[in-house]
Amino acid sequence: MGSRFRVTVDKxxxxxxxxxxxxxxIVIMSGKGGVGKSLLSSYLAVALAKRGxxxxxxxVDFHGPSVPIFLGLEGRKPSVSLDGIEPVEGPLxxxxxxxxxxTDDETPIIWRGPLKTGAIVQLLTQVRWGEQDFxxxxxxxGTGDEPLTxxxxxxxxxxxxxxxxxxxxxxxxxxxxxxxxHVGLKVLGLVENMSYFYCPESGRVYSIFGDSTSDYISxxxxxxxxxxxxxxPELPGYVSRGLIYILExxxxxxxxxxxGIATFIENxxxxxxxxxxxxxx
Numbered sequence: 001m002g003s004r005f006r007v008t009v010d011k012x013x014x015x016x017x018x019x020x021x022x023x024x025x026i027v028i029m030s031g032k033g034g035v036g037k038s039l040l041s042s043y044l045a046v047a048l049a050k051r052g053x054x055x056x057x058x059x060v061d062f063h064g065p066s067v068p069i070f071l072g073l074e075g076r077k078p079s080v081s082l083d084g085i086e087p088v089e090g091p092l093x094x095x096x097x098x099x100x101x102x103t104d105d106e107t108p109i110i111w112r113g114p115l116k117t118g119a120i121v122q123l124l125t126q127v128r129w130g131e132q133d134f135x136x137x138x139x140x141x142g143t144g145d146e147p148l149t150x151x152x153x154x155x156x157x158x159x160x161x162x163x164x165x166x167x168x169x170x171x172x173x174x175x176x177x178x179x180x181x182h183v184g185l186k187v188l189g190l191v192e193n194m195s196y197f198y199c200p201e202s203g204r205v206y207s208i209f210g211d212s213t214s215d216y217i218s219x220x221x222x223x224x225x226x227x228x229x230x231x232x233p234e235l236p237g238y239v240s241r242g243l244i245y246i247l248e249x250x251x252x253x254x255x256x257x258x259x260g261i262a263t264f265i266e267n268x269x270x271x272x273x274x275x276x277x278x279x280x281x
Contacts, residue, residue, distance in 0.1 A: 018124050018154055022056070022135045024269060025154055027185065030162040031176035032169045033141035036193035036229070037061070037162050040261075041138035042070035043246050044160075047262035049092035050247070053133040056087060056095040060120055060150065061140040065100030072242030077101055084128045091244050097127050116145045124153060134265075151183040158188035158268070160226065160261075163214050165195060170213030177221055187223050188268060190214050191261065195228035198253050205230065226264045229257045 019025060028041045038061065045055045059067035068074050071090040078101055079086040087095035099119070129135065137154075139147045150156065159180045163173040173190075180187050192214040197206040208231070218225050232254040238245040246255040 019129065019135060022129060022132045024133065024157045025135045025137065026188070026265070027137045027139055027147070027150060027156050027159045028162060029139040029147055029159055029176055029180070030141060031172035031174070031179075032163075033064075035141075035162045035164050035169060035173075037141075038066035038138050039070055040160070040162055040191055040193065040229075041136045042067050043244075043258045044261055044265070045094045045134070045136050046071070046091055046244055046246060047258045048134055048265065049094050051262060051266065054093070054131060056097075056129050056132045056135045057090075057138065058123060058127075058135060059096070059098035059100065059138045060123065060146050061138055062099050062116060062119065062146070063140060065098045067096060067098045067138055068100040070239060071096060072244060073101075074242065078127075084126045085123075086128055091247065095129060095132070097123060117149045120146060120149045121153060147179065148183065151180075151185055156185055157272070159185045160188050160191055161223075162191050162193055163217065164193055165207065165209040165212045165214070167210075167213055170217060174217060174221075177217065177223065187221075189224040189226035189264065190218055191226050192228045194231050196230050198230040198232050200232070200234060200252070227257045227260045230254055 028037045028044075030037055038059070041057055041059070045057045049055045057067055057071070059065050068076065068088075071094065073088055073090050073096060076088045078088050078097060085097065087097045088101060090096045137150060137156075139150065161173060161176050161180070163169055177187060192212060194209060195212065197208045199206070212228070214225055214228070217223065230253050232245075232252060234249065234252075235245050235254065238248055246258050249255055
């Protein structure tokens with residue numbers, strides 16, 4: 001009874017390169033739900049597009065697709081033809097594909113693993129992304145079918161792992177770190193969402209969720225902390241009106257945090273592919 005249960009996951013051979021027109025593929029993941037992966041995916045895409053990059057967002061969180069909400073695209077539908085599926089164009093030209101465009105808000109997606117895998121492969125092969133500098137892939141919580149399918153089918157350049165200061169979340173997020181390493185995903189860094197509460201009226205900050213656990217994870221696993229994103233009470237109001245908060249309020253700590261994440265990604269790209277910036281701008 002002392003032995004550990006272990007599952008070995010092998011990366012299957014790829015007969016063809018998926019997403020050949022996309023230069024960099026970044027997955028946003030976490031072991032825990034409700035930590036802000038979709039917010040990060042959406043606003044990072046906008047922050048990169050603001051710098052002149054061509055960006056797409058693929059939302060594979062089938063059971064809780066939120067990217068259309070954060071990008072103000074509720075009610076929009078992608079066009080479908082014999083040539084494939086055309087993504088919905090969002091703010092600053094960001095191209096977006098999500099199951100949220102194809103279902104209504106009240107219909108649950110009741111799918112087993114094979115159906116999820118097939119849907120992901122279809123989105124990867126039939127959506128006409130065009131030439132993109134970045135594709136941000138918003139993964140659902142956990143380490144199950146969707147993250148595993150993306151890790152096996154796509155050449156992912158790096159993963160950003162989202163956490164919060166909560167000790168409970170931190171313990172689960174560690175599993176995502178180990179999952180990424182086990183399937184060969186390079187972890188670019190951690191983003192701690194809801195890191196502190198920012199009061200717009202007084203400018204004071206409060207650590208309402210206690211001491212950060214991301215510092216411990218960063219030190220233990222040698223992963224940099226990319227940014228710590230504050231709670232801003234004004235954000236929900238802008239989201240509910242279909243507005244992009246970081247474009248409307250660029251001088252807030254929340255917007256500045258996303259600018260910092262975009263700078264981190266830009267610096268990383270310049271290390272792995274210095275030509276991308278000069279060709280795009």
